[in-house]
Structures are given as structure tokens and as C-alpha cells.
Amino acid sequence: MWTWAAARPNAWGGASRRRHVLQNRVKPDFFHSGYARTCLDVLMTVMRTIFLLALAAGAMPAAAQDGTRSKQYQRCMDKAVSNPAIMECIAVQYDTEDKRLNVAYRALMARLQGERKQQLQDAQRLWLKYAEANCVFYHDPDGGTAAVLLAEECSMSARAARATELENLARVR
Secondary structure, eight states, rough: OOGGGGGGOOSSHHHHHHHHHHTTTTTOGGGGSHHHHHHHHHHHHHHHHHHHHHHHHOOOOHHHHTOOOOOOHHHHHHHSSSSHHHHHHHHHHHHHHHHHHHHHHHHHHHHHOOHEEEEEEEHHHHHHHHHHHHHHHHTTTHHHHHHHHHHHHHHHHHHHHHHHHHHHHHHOO
């Protein structure tokens, strides 16, 4: 019940006018129903997911543009129709990129001497901390499954970009 409607009268019609307006107001319709609220929540979740996936596509262009993604990964993603299937594609490519990163790191370490080895080791440790912290940030607790995919894509793409960077450094040396 609207208890404030029984407040003191005022110059514009008093409490009786407010009571009349409140009693004759429009009853809740579809847009104010619980069902519409549920539909709106679902729509907002879908919109957020689409936004996060679009953001993921634009947020990680470096690895995609330099051609480091395997054809196997592209085929897997083309076939994937569910989030678990997408996650499996990312996991397989992550393993591939992680191995590539380790090979590139070892190759560059083998070419370096003395203080430069220590500098690379320190830089790699800092890079690993950065990459982990950065990609954990992508995993927004309110982002749902899309945020999980975004975080995993971030980790995979970061490794691909770092592997390319170390491979290029090893070639220059």
C-alpha cells in the first residue's frame, strides 16, 4: 500500500488527489511483468556475450594477423558450434603455442652469453607474470562463458605473439 499518499494536504489538491492518481494508475502490463524481466535479462546476457566475443576478436589481432594460428585451429574453430568445442580448440592451440614458445626461448637462450642470458631469463619471467595477470583480468566474473573464452583466447594469443617475438630475436642474433 502507498503509505505516503495519506500525507498532509498541499496546495495542488492534497492527499486525496494523490490517492486518486495512485489508485487509478495503469496496472502492470507485459513490460512490467516478471516474464518480461526474464526476457530482458536473457537478452542482456546474449548482448554481453556478443560484445565480449567481438571484443575478443578485436583485442587479439597480433597473433591472427601474423599467421601464427594453425590451419588445424582454424578448421576446429569453423566446426565448433558450442562453447565446450571452442574451448577444446583453444586448449589444443594453446598447447601448440606453448611448445612453440618454449622452443623459441631455448633457441634464443642457446645463442646468448653471460649477462644477456640472465636478462632474457628475467624478461621472460616478468612477461609470464604480466601475461597471466593480463589474461586473468579478461576473465570478468560477470561475463559468463564468454569471459572464460576471452581469457583462454588471451593466454593462447599472448603465447603465440611472444613465441613469434622470440623466434625473430633468435633469427637476428
